[in-house]
Amino acid sequence: MSGVRLVVFGRQGAGKGTQCAVLSEHYGAPHISTGDMLRAAVAEGSEVGRRAQSYMDAGKLLPDEVMLDVVRDRLAHDDVVEHGFLLDGFPRTVGQAEALLDMTTVDAAVDIDVPVEVVRERMLGRGRDDDTPEVIDQRLAAYEAETVPAIERFAAHGLLERVDGLGTPDEVTARLVAAIDGRVAGA
Ligand code: AMP
Numbered sequence: 813m814s815g816v817r818l819v820v821f822g823r824q825g826a827g828k829g830t831q832c833a834v835l836s837e838h839y840g841a842p843h844i845s846t847g848d849m850l851r852a853a854v855a856e857g858s859e860v861g862r863r864a865q866s867y868m869d870a871g872k873l874l875p876d877e878v879m880l881d882v883v884r885d886r887l888a889h890d891d892v893v894e895h896g897f898l899l900d901g902f903p904r905t906v907g908q909a910e911a912l913l914d915m916t917t918v919d920a921a922v923d924i925d926v927p928v929e930v931v932r933e934r935m936l937g938r939g940r941d942d943d944t945p946e947v948i949d950q951r952l953a954a955y956e957a958e959t960v961p962a963i964e965r966f967a968a969h970g971l972l973e974r975v976d977g978l979g980t981p982d983e984v985t986a987r988l989v990a991a992i993d994g995r996v997a998g999a
Contacts (some may be wrong), residue, residue, distance in 0.1 A: 815896025
């Protein structure tokens, strides 16, 4: 096993996708976004995609079993074995968090912290297809109910770094790299 093995948390609209792209380049570890994987599956019309569509349209989380199959397969690929991973959008529930920690080693989990009112305004302005106000609120509610407890699991395992997500993208990247390097220095 080599490379860094990171989980990146943050509410939708916290700049997580942008930061993951930069961190993936910086650490040379593949960026694994379960949302992107599911959108690709929907576009392909695969079996997972057909199941995912209605959940995604409603801003609801897919069942853990489905997500665990998707992630387990992805983590078995050579690029992950060689270079580690940067997980974005997974885990999203306590069940997914515990299953991930059973499945593999995680060096650190970082939480890009942006207040809920700020991300709500950002998402309303961004207007992705599934970003209606109802769906945005549904996704934010799911985050509070399901994902905040999952983040707490990483805190309980002593793996969590919370980083202030307000400021320019470069400022946030600098904070993230400092927090991650404090964990994986020499890795
Ligand atoms: P995202 O782009 O990460 O916001 O993901 C878009 C949608 O995909 C979410 O609203 C969920 O419906 C679904 N999804 C992505 N990742 C997960 C996950 N780890 N668990 C359950 N559903 C997920």
